[in-house]
Amino acid sequence: xxxxxxxxxxxxxxxxxxxxxxxxxxxxxxxxxxxxxxxxxxxxxxxxxxxxxxxxxxxxxxxxxxxxxxxxxxxxxxxxxxxxxxxxxxxxxxxxxxxxxxxxxxxxxxxxxxxxxxxxxxxxxxxxxxxxxxxxxxxxxxxxxxxxxxxxxx
Numbered sequence: 001x002x003x004x005x006x007x008x009x010x011x012x013x014x015x016x017x018x019x020x021x022x023x024x025x026x027x028x029x030x031x032x033x034x035x036x037x038x039x040x041x042x043x044x045x046x047x048x049x050x051x052x053x054x055x056x057x058x059x060x061x062x063x064x065x066x067x068x069x070x071x072x073x074x075x076x077x078x079x080x081x082x083x084x085x086x087x088x089x090x091x092x093x094x095x096x097x098x099x100x101x102x103x104x105x106x107x108x109x110x111x112x113x114x115x116x117x118x119x120x121x122x123x124x125x126x127x128x129x130x131x132x133x134x135x136x137x138x139x140x141x142x143x144x145x146x147x148x149x150x151x152x153x154x
Contacts, residue, residue, distance in 0.1 A: 017101065019094075030067075033067060041065070052066070093140050095125050111126060125137045
């Protein structure tokens with residue numbers, strides 16, 4: 001970890017829990033209705049995860065909107081508690097390595113990495129830290145530039 005600071009700013013601790021090549025990808029937010037926020041969106045149902053999802057850009061940041069699919073959706077409890085921010089996603093060159101790198105920092109993998117249809121079949125792993133919360137790790141497609149979603153630059 002490195003600290004960077006200017007004379008008038010608070011020090012910023014530079015961390016690379018998931019490896020130096022990890023790149024921010026998106027923020028996941030729970031919403032009651034994707035169409036209420038973005039009427040022109042075409043939500044994609046992800047039955048395996050119990051959510052519908054759509055992406056939008058907000059001042060250069062990609063937001064993944066997650067709407068519950070039924071009463072058994074894992075995000076329903078968060079919405080009922082008023083928690084909207086669910087996770088932060090990082091794109092990583094090698095998923096197994098990123099999971100191993102974050103373990104000494106107190107992160108624990110939740111379940112087995114799985115291919116995600118939303119990301120063109122790329123594997124996703126979920127890791128959790130009591131201090132930092134929930135993170136999604138998205139395996140970068142070999143030869144693909146970071147920040148590409150379903151063939152479209154995001």
